Amino acid sequence: xxxxxxxxxxxxxxxxxxxLLGCRLVRETPGxxxxxxxxxxxxxxxxxxxxxxxxxxxxxxxxxxxxxxxxAYVYFIYGMYHCFNVVTRGQGHPSAVLVRAxxxxxxxxxxxxxxxSRRRGGAGGIADRELANGPGKLxxxxxxxxxxxxxxxxxxxxxxxxxxxxxxxVWTPRVGISVGTDRFWRCFVKGSPHVSRSPWNRVLADRxxxxxx
DNA sequence: GTACAGATAAACT
DNA sequence: GTTTATCTGTACA
Numbered sequence: 001x002x003x004x005x006x007x008x009x010x011x012x013x014x015x016x017x018x019x020l021l022g023c024r025l026v027r028e029t030p031g032x033x034x035x036x037x038x039x040x041x042x043x044x045x046x047x048x049x050x051x052x053x054x055x056x057x058x059x060x061x062x063x064x065x066x067x068x069x070x071x072a073y074v075y076f077i078y079g080m081y082h083c084f085n086v087v088t089r090g091q092g093h094p095s096a097v098l099v100r101a102x103x104x105x106x107x108x109x110x111x112x113x114x115x116x117s118r119r120r121g122g123a124g125g126i127a128d129r130e131l132a133n134g135p136g137k138l139x140x141x142x143x144x145x146x147x148x149x150x151x152x153x154x155x156x157x158x159x160x161x162x163x164x165x166x167x168x169x170v171w172t173p174r175v176g177i178s179v180g181t182d183r184f185w186r187c188f189v190k191g192s193p194h195v196s197r198s199p200w201n202r203v204l205a206d207r208x209x210x211x212x213x
Numbered sequence: 214g215t216a217c218a219g220a221t222a223a224a225c226t
Numbered sequence: 227g228t229t230t231a232t233c234t235g236t237a238c239a
Contacts, residue, residue, distance in 0.1 A: 042231070044231075051231070052231090053231080056224095056225075059224075059225070060224075060225090061223080061224055061225080075223085075224090075231085076222075076223055076224085077222095077223085077230060077231070077232065078220080078221070078222085078230060078232050078233080079220070079221030079222035079223075079230090080220070080221055080222080080232075080233075081232050081233070083231060083232085085231090098231060100231085118233090118234090119234075119235095120234085120235080134232070134233070135231070135232075136232050136233060137232090137233075146223095174231070175231070175232095176230090176231050176232070177231060178230095196232095
């Protein structure tokens with residue numbers, strides 16, 4: 001399966017977020033493929049979005065957001081974890097989609113080994129659904145670090161492949177932010193047991209897709 | 214099952 | 227010096 005091309009990412013951020021659900025995030029390693037179905041994402045939309053890192057303007061960290069769509073934006077957070085984003089839209093509009101959770105599909109044992117190295121319990125204690133049900137966890141499972149920041153997702157060992165689209169999705173506010181909580185820009189596959197933990201998961205009513213910004 | 218404290222360092226002010 | 231798009235272990239129900 002070939003990677004999604006540049007034009008996929010060069011669209012409205014909410015549309016890219018929605019269409020990433022169901023796709024397969026793939027990491028090629030010397031030991032083989034590690035991959036999972038994307039089941040949860042969040043949109044971060046430009047300097048006018050107070051929760052977007054670009055709200056602080058163009059800095060050393062946010063530089064990738066101002067670059068071409070289809071490249072990775074990875075940052076280090078809470079002194080311990082990494083978060084993986086795909087850059088959307090054209091240059092000059094700094095927006096991206098945070099990938100928050102995967103349904104593990106390939107290389108589950110390699111995921112387990114990488115995740116276990118940070119824990120005390122050992123590799124045996126991690127259930128399949130706990131391997132990548134969070135933005136920090138999936139970066140650990142796939143071995144994504146700052147070395148992958150600015151990687152070209154359209155032609156590299158780290159890429160997104162089209163797969164089965166979800167039957168239904170749910171929109172909620174974004175997780176872990178203190179501003180911009182009025183925007184329902186988190187989107188996940190309805191009924192998936194692989195999404196991250198959030199009080200908003202109980203909001204079962206389907207929200208219509210937010211208006212394009 | 215839920216609730217909370219604490220870990221830990223880059224980027225920014 | 228402050229903040230942070232998180233996770234884990236422990237405590238308790």
